[in-house]
Structure formats: C-alpha cells, structure tokens
Amino acid sequence: MNPRRKKNTRAATLADVGRAAGVSAMAASAALNETRTSARISPETRAKILEAAEKLGYRPNVAARALVKRRMNTIGVSVVWYGSELNVYFIEVLNGIIEAATHFNQNTTVFTFHNWKDDIDRVGAVCDGRIDGMILLAPVYSSELAARLPLHTPFVALHANVEAEGVVNIESDEERGAHDIVEKLVELGHRRIMHISGPRGLLGAERRVRGYRAALLEGGIEPDPDLLISSNFTAIDGKKVMLEWLDAHARPNIPDAIFCANDAAALGVLEALASRGIRVPGDVSLCGFDDTISSRTTVPQLATVRQPLRDMGGKAVDILMQRIEAIHGGGPDFTHSPVVFDTSVILRDSVIPMPSAQQNIAPDLNSR
Amino acid sequence: MNPRRKKNTRAATLADVGRAAGVSAMAASAALNETRTSARISPETRAKILEAAEKLGYRPNVAARALVKRRMNTIGVSVVWYGSELNVYFIEVLNGIIEAATHFNQNTTVFTFHNWKDDIDRVGAVCDGRIDGMILLAPVYSSELAARLPLHTPFVALHANVEAEGVVNIESDEERGAHDIVEKLVELGHRRIMHISGPRGLLGAERRVRGYRAALLEGGIEPDPDLLISSNFTAIDGKKVMLEWLDAHARPNIPDAIFCANDAAALGVLEALASRGIRVPGDVSLCGFDDTISSRTTVPQLATVRQPLRDMGGKAVDILMQRIEAIHGGGPDFTHSPVVFDTSVILRDSVIPMPSAQQNIAPDLNSR
DNA sequence: CTGAAAGCGCTTACAG
DNA sequence: CTGAAAGCGCTTACAG
Known part of the structure; x- marks a missing residue:
C-alpha cells in the first residue's frame, strides 16, 4: 500500500491470497477451508491458491472468523490467587484442562482474580466474545453473585464452594x-x-x-x-x-x-x-x-x-464443550448433576x- | 431462571444499546468509550446510554473490536512439556508473567508444544490475530527455524537456547x-x-x-x-x-x-x-x-x-509490551540486547x- | 457538533 | 458451478 517501507509487516489476508492466485477472496476461503462448496474449485485453481497461501504465510485472522462464526475456540479458566503464589493444585488442574482443550482444538486463557466476591463482575466482564465458555476453579461466592454470571456463556465449576444454578460442578469425594x-x-x-x-x-x-x-x-x-x-x-x-x-x-x-x-x-x-x-x-x-x-x-x-486433579480438569473441559456445542446447536444435551471423582490414599x-x-x-x- | 428457557440468549450489541437509549450505535460507542469525541454527547443522553448498557448487560464484543483495532490485548506464552509434567521452573516464571500481564490489562494464553523443533510451525500458526505478542519459554530450536516466526508478531524469549534475530532474550548470569x-x-x-x-x-x-x-x-x-x-x-x-x-x-x-x-x-x-x-x-x-x-x-x-524467575517473567512482559506498543505506533523504542539478571548463591x-x-x-x- | 458511511477480515446465503 | 453482496459488531474518518 504505502510505498514507504513500513516497519510492521502486516499479516496476509484472504484478499491477498486471492489476488496472488488470481481468484476472489471467497474462492480462496472455500479452497482453504475445504468446505462442502469447495468441490467446485478446480484442482489446479485450488493448488494455486494453496501455493499462494503458503508463500504469503497466510493465517486466517481469528478475530474476523470469530466475529462471523460467533465462536472463538477458546475456553476461559478463572482462578483466584491467594497471596501472590500460584499454587500447585492449580497447576495440576490446568494441566488437565490444557491437555483436554488441545484435544478439542481449543485454546485456554487464564483469568486471575483477587477475590471471588468482589471480582464476580470481572468474571462476567470477560464473557465478551473472547471465550466460548468458562471453567471456574474452586470458586467461592454467594448464589446471588453467581446469578449475575452472563446467561449467554456456559459455565462449569470445579471444586465449587457454593452451588450455582445451572452450573455443573466437578468434585471429588x-x-x-x-x-x-x-x-x-x-x-x-x-x-x-x-x-x-x-x-x-x-x-x-x-x-x-x-x-x-x-x-x-x-x-x-x-x-x-x-x-x-x-x-x-x-x-x-x-x-x-x-x-x-x-x-x-x-x-x-x-x-x-x-x-x-x-x-x-x-x-x-x-x-x-x-x-x-x-x-x-x-x-x-x-x-x-x-x-x-x-x-x-x-x-x-x-x-x-x-x-485425580488432572482428570478432573479434563472432565471439566469435556462437559464445557458439550454445553458449548449444545448452545451452538447440534450437540447432544448435557447433565446438570455434579460429577464426583473417587479419592484414594x-x-x-x-x-x-x-x-x-x-x-x-x-x-x-x-x-x- | 428464565421460564421461557430461551437457550440461545444472545449478548447485547451496541446497536441494542443505542436502540434502547434512542440514539445511534455510534453515539453509544462514543459515550461508552469516553473517547475525545464523546464530549459532544450531552450529559443526559450519555446517562441514558450508560443506563441502557447497564440494564442490557452490554459488553463490547472483543472480536469485533480486535478486528478494527488490530489488537487482542492478549499475550501468548509458548512452552514445551517434557514428558507430561509441568515443572516448577515453569510455574515460577508463569507466575511473574501473569502478574505483569494483569498489570497491563492483558490476558495471557498458554500454548503447549511437545517439541520445539517440530512444532515451531505451530508456534507461528498461533500468530493469527489471537495474540498481540509472544513469550517463548526456554526455547530450543535452530536459527533457521527461528527465522520462520511470523514477522508481524513481536517475540520475546526467556532462557533461550539459541539466538534468533530480532528476538530479545531474558536471561540470568x-x-x-x-x-x-x-x-x-x-x-x-x-x-x-x-x-x-x-x-x-x-x-x-x-x-x-x-x-x-x-x-x-x-x-x-x-x-x-x-x-x-x-x-x-x-x-x-x-x-x-x-x-x-x-x-x-x-x-x-x-x-x-x-x-x-x-x-x-x-x-x-x-x-x-x-x-x-x-x-x-x-x-x-x-x-x-x-x-x-x-x-x-x-x-x-x-x-x-x-x-529471580518471577522477575524475569515480569520483565519479559515489560519488554514485549514495549514492542507491541512500538508496532502499534506511539510507544518508545525498545532494545534488542539481551537482558541479564544477576544470580546469587x-x-x-x-x-x-x-x-x-x-x-x-x-x-x-x-x-x- | 452531528450522523451516515466505510471498513477491519472473514463466511454465508444468494443471485446469475 | 461461479462471483457479488451482505453481514458479524465494532471504530474511524469523513461529509454535512
């Protein structure tokens, strides 16, 4: 665009790819996504498109995609830090969460709060399209506060210290x-x-x-x-x-x-x-x-x-994904009853x- | 809660807020963002807009905002798991990273890989608009691979085992x-x-x-x-x-x-x-x-x-933020020389x- | 000072 | 089978 060489290389867009391959952005989208409709792209054209994408280092912009798909492919994890030390309990659970999320091709983003009671609004504030669902880690709040959680975002709790309506809890005996x-x-x-x-x-x-x-x-x-x-x-x-x-x-x-x-x-x-x-x-x-x-x-x-902290984290993701799929239509329904894992000495x-x-x-x- | 059991509660948009307040979406945006131009919104109108936003539980959609601002307010952390155990070294560093990121009002998302060599492409794949910059934790890769990191995303390394051009490294003596x-x-x-x-x-x-x-x-x-x-x-x-x-x-x-x-x-x-x-x-x-x-x-x-692992994590965020600000214009320039922390017995x-x-x-x- | 329009990058639905 | 258009929700730049 600007003849003057700008410092920040801008990421390639679908339009760039289409231009380089001599097709429309839409055709490029179809070819790259292998959608049903991509059958209509001829093999040669498709090869040209793939080549152009590779050469330009094209990566579909996640924000644009999220905007139209209403889906970020990201799950949030909310956790409170007591003092300033991240404790190991949290890490083990996070381990299981990240592992399971990766399996579902979902990203995990961690939100940290100081206090469940005062920050419950901030938990809600984060439900602004950046995540598709939220896992609450050992949440402590009143049920009145829990009622303020946004309806449009599905929640799952792990080791909840209070029961919130409609929030499935994962716990152990x-x-x-x-x-x-x-x-x-x-x-x-x-x-x-x-x-x-x-x-x-x-x-x-x-x-x-x-x-x-x-x-x-x-x-x-x-x-x-x-x-x-x-x-x-x-x-x-x-x-x-x-x-x-x-x-x-x-x-x-x-x-x-x-x-x-x-x-x-x-x-x-x-x-x-x-x-x-x-x-x-x-x-x-x-x-x-x-x-x-x-x-x-x-x-x-x-x-x-x-x-089994790790498994419990994984289970939280499983259930959350079910709820997310259900909301986006198509998925099977989910249960509201708590899931209880065994403990062992x-x-x-x-x-x-x-x-x-x-x-x-x-x-x-x-x-x- | 909802007797109608409306499953698909959609989050309120700026248009919804404007409609409720009897103004345009743009006016609502100006009022809610307190932009310079919002001075032109009369106090009464602004009050009406704020009230409508509050009542509707309005949250600006982050994907839409990111699309136009080219900014996700999220930093990525890439880490390799050896075996399946997250080690304590990582926990300490992550502590510092999350703390500093929170201070800058940035989210942190953790990406885990199995192997730096094979997964360096996946590190690049993640630079698709979902993060504004990336911290590489104790990366091990060749400089050829490092050269494949997307130019449009700023990187900072911590305890890097190879020097990559343009990637600032945080280390200790x-x-x-x-x-x-x-x-x-x-x-x-x-x-x-x-x-x-x-x-x-x-x-x-x-x-x-x-x-x-x-x-x-x-x-x-x-x-x-x-x-x-x-x-x-x-x-x-x-x-x-x-x-x-x-x-x-x-x-x-x-x-x-x-x-x-x-x-x-x-x-x-x-x-x-x-x-x-x-x-x-x-x-x-x-x-x-x-x-x-x-x-x-x-x-x-x-x-x-x-x-000082925690401080080192924090420093990585500081520098990354400088680079991000610089790319988005306005911020002060940053240094390319490694940052070396003291050690003590x-x-x-x-x-x-x-x-x-x-x-x-x-x-x-x-x-x- | 104000509102209408354009556009971020993508996908979907719809004409041709 | 194909391309042009509309639209996701927001902000910016631009006419009036």
Whole structure:
C-alpha cells in the first residue's frame, strides 16, 4: 500500500491470497477451508491458491472468523490467587484442562482474580466474545453473585464452594478421602492426630474436617479441639500456624501425626517442624491432601490423598464443550448433576507406624 | 431462571444499546468509550446510554473490536512439556508473567508444544490475530527455524537456547552463578566436586558447566571427567544417572560434594543418595540451581543458586509490551540486547564444610 | 457538533 | 458451478 517501507509487516489476508492466485477472496476461503462448496474449485485453481497461501504465510485472522462464526475456540479458566503464589493444585488442574482443550482444538486463557466476591463482575466482564465458555476453579461466592454470571456463556465449576444454578460442578469425594487417610493413621497406632484445616466454612474444608472427625470417632478417639487448627490452604500460613502451635505447647505434647487439608499446607508444616528439629517421620508422621507434584518433591515424600486433579480438569473441559456445542446447536444435551471423582490414599515415607508400637527397632531404621 | 428457557440468549450489541437509549450505535460507542469525541454527547443522553448498557448487560464484543483495532490485548506464552509434567521452573516464571500481564490489562494464553523443533510451525500458526505478542519459554530450536516466526508478531524469549534475530532474550548470569556456588564449595574444603549437568549443547547447560570448571581451576583443582555427568534437568533422570554412577564406583570414591544443574535434578540425586544410605550433608554436600519452591521443601533444605524467575517473567512482559506498543505506533523504542539478571548463591543445610576439616565434631551436630 | 458511511477480515446465503 | 453482496459488531474518518 504505502510505498514507504513500513516497519510492521502486516499479516496476509484472504484478499491477498486471492489476488496472488488470481481468484476472489471467497474462492480462496472455500479452497482453504475445504468446505462442502469447495468441490467446485478446480484442482489446479485450488493448488494455486494453496501455493499462494503458503508463500504469503497466510493465517486466517481469528478475530474476523470469530466475529462471523460467533465462536472463538477458546475456553476461559478463572482462578483466584491467594497471596501472590500460584499454587500447585492449580497447576495440576490446568494441566488437565490444557491437555483436554488441545484435544478439542481449543485454546485456554487464564483469568486471575483477587477475590471471588468482589471480582464476580470481572468474571462476567470477560464473557465478551473472547471465550466460548468458562471453567471456574474452586470458586467461592454467594448464589446471588453467581446469578449475575452472563446467561449467554456456559459455565462449569470445579471444586465449587457454593452451588450455582445451572452450573455443573466437578468434585471429588473429599470427605471419604480425609476419612480414609486418618483411619490409616489410627490403624498405624497414632492417637494424638492433629488436623490443619482449610478456612472453616468452605465446603472443601468442612468435608475434610468431617472425614477427619468421623475416622477418629470410629477409632474410639475423642476429637481434641486443641488438635484442630484452621489455616488457609497455603504453605506460608501452614508454616505460621504450626509454629504458633509449637510455641504454645511443650515439646512432649507434640502430636503423633498431622493431617493437613492440602499438600501446600503440609509443605509449610514440614518447614516449621524442620526448623524446630522435629523429624518427619521419626518424631511425627505427616500427610497432606491432593497428591500434587510437591508431595513427591519433598524429602521425605509426603503421604497424601489423591484426587485425580488432572482428570478432573479434563472432565471439566469435556462437559464445557458439550454445553458449548449444545448452545451452538447440534450437540447432544448435557447433565446438570455434579460429577464426583473417587479419592484414594497414597502412603509415602512421611508416615510410619507409631514408634512406640515398635520401640525395639533402632530409630535409624525407621527412615530406611 | 428464565421460564421461557430461551437457550440461545444472545449478548447485547451496541446497536441494542443505542436502540434502547434512542440514539445511534455510534453515539453509544462514543459515550461508552469516553473517547475525545464523546464530549459532544450531552450529559443526559450519555446517562441514558450508560443506563441502557447497564440494564442490557452490554459488553463490547472483543472480536469485533480486535478486528478494527488490530489488537487482542492478549499475550501468548509458548512452552514445551517434557514428558507430561509441568515443572516448577515453569510455574515460577508463569507466575511473574501473569502478574505483569494483569498489570497491563492483558490476558495471557498458554500454548503447549511437545517439541520445539517440530512444532515451531505451530508456534507461528498461533500468530493469527489471537495474540498481540509472544513469550517463548526456554526455547530450543535452530536459527533457521527461528527465522520462520511470523514477522508481524513481536517475540520475546526467556532462557533461550539459541539466538534468533530480532528476538530479545531474558536471561540470568548462569555461568557466574555456577561459578560462585562451586567456588563456595571449594572454600569449604571440598575437592572432589561432581557436576550433574543439563543436556550438553544447550546454552544454559554449557554455561553452568563453564562456571563449574572455572571455579575448580581457580581453586587449583583439575576437573575430573569422571565427575562430570550429563543429565536432562529432571528429577527422574537425575536419580537415574546418580544411581548408575554409584553402581560403577566403590563407596570410598564418592565425591565430597555434588553440584546439580538445577533443583529438579538435585531432588532426584537426593533420593538416589538416600536409597544407598549416603547422608546429605554428612557424607556428601549437595546443591542445585534455580531456587524453586522445591529447594525449600527438602530435608535438608537445598543450597542453590537463585535466579529471580518471577522477575524475569515480569520483565519479559515489560519488554514485549514495549514492542507491541512500538508496532502499534506511539510507544518508545525498545532494545534488542539481551537482558541479564544477576544470580546469587543461597546456602542451606545441604552444604557443610568438608568434614575432614572439622573431624572432631560429632556428626549429629552438623545437621543442627 | 452531528450522523451516515466505510471498513477491519472473514463466511454465508444468494443471485446469475 | 461461479462471483457479488451482505453481514458479524465494532471504530474511524469523513461529509454535512
């Protein structure tokens, strides 16, 4: 256009391709898209078009296509950052989401918020044509706020802490998982079992507390309020509350075992214990929840409850895609009932039988 | 909610807003965007327009806007997954990227590839208007391939392993970092210092090897080829190569200290040593590189070289934004020279003075 | 100061 | 079978 050489090379358009091949832009579109109607393009013409496109490095402009197709081929993921650390839980789920999205030829874009309550409008604001659907990751909001989500965008939630009408939730049997790992600790001879919970009131945190209490009671152990500490699912806070507890209690009173509401908190606890010279698992057994990468990169490796985070992320995409297809017509209908995944206990080096149960064995051998 | 169950709720358009307010779509646009020309909208009209927009839940369609503005307000991040595990290095960098992008009001979309060499075309394919610029994370490709990157999209690389023309690279002084930590080991009395490197040939791996060698030579130690092992930056392979080396060597020949090319490899080495009853740091000192979260969650905590990964991610966004602004006119010019961050040695419990230098001290006291 | 028109790049539906 | 036209939703540039 401009005879003066401009710095920014402009991307080639369909019109450019058509011009180079001596056909109309429309013919180029038909040939490149292999639409039904492209049968009418003669093989030679089509070859010329493909060649021109290749030579010009033609890429269909996604915004233009989206405008007419009303489809961006992109799914959004909304997540809140607590503090400023992206946690590993999120990464595992994102892993599954990206993988599944790629399988459907969809892009994934991540939106981060500070706070579900205040930012729910921003979640809605993002539904402006840039995404075809949205996955809400561990959302916490009121149902009134949830009602403000735009109707024209389909939503799927994962680990939702509140039920929103018409939003399918993907979850795991957290209460069962918590129960099973605490039951295991009891079987191994531990009696004074501490739980470092998530924020009280959140569905996920409460379910884990319920499982913990149930397993204790089944084992004939009366839950000790002094051994139930509330934290917020982060390593930093896990470390903090553990140190505070240790400061307030004499060394002989440390628990036999500690069950943390998630792996991140367990990492913080591990740091706190190490800094006070309390050995894991020699002095206290420790376990987490989630089976994130980090549970395998601690030394000792962390016993935990596995929820198939990656699969759960993938499932969220599957369901979201069904809803998107349904909206765009043609797709089969979808279900509104929550999807519940099983959990399983993963025993690793951080948990050993209560030492008193084997006091004739030298301490060294406990850690192999 | 909707009793009519109108499935296909369509998002409100500017025309809808204009109609509701009794003005043209263009007037609505001017009022809502507060453009210079919007001064001409009377306060009453503007109020009516804002009210109508609010009531209709109007959101400017991003695809339409992008089409005319040639701007998506989205930056892409390209990353290769080795195996199927997203590693912690990536998480830290992504943290910084998302944070900075949010600050500039930009979205971040992550593209994952299997292999830089084969997928470089796919990196280009993604430059189709959906992103305004791209960050390449630790890319490995040939400069010929790099030349195929679309000219119309600005790129910034982080930890690039090959230099591509016109692509600014963000890096850290890895050679210096490796040198400094090995120098420290020498100062502490260690002589037989092993290095478990990254894949030979990769820029980052070579720089660390060079720093290692230089520090040895400065300390009057002739590098021993038997103590230089090549691995691939993963925990799994780090464990494997360490075990192989131990199998091939008699116990008295184990090194005084081991410097791993990254933290992940060091975790694997830690496992390998533990499985053979070799104590860290009692029998051998160990250190990594990167200062990822995992270096703080091992017992003992891992000495390492810190590179400010998060800041580096943020810097990549800063520079990319400059280039994007420059292309869209108006912005200040940008530099093509690489940006080099400082590294620093972080000493932690996994490194102690060479025991022979303090043989009168009981082993227990070494680990506090 | 105002509104009508053109155009971003593409696809779909419709005449010829 | 083919090309010309309309339109997706928005903003910019241009007449009145």
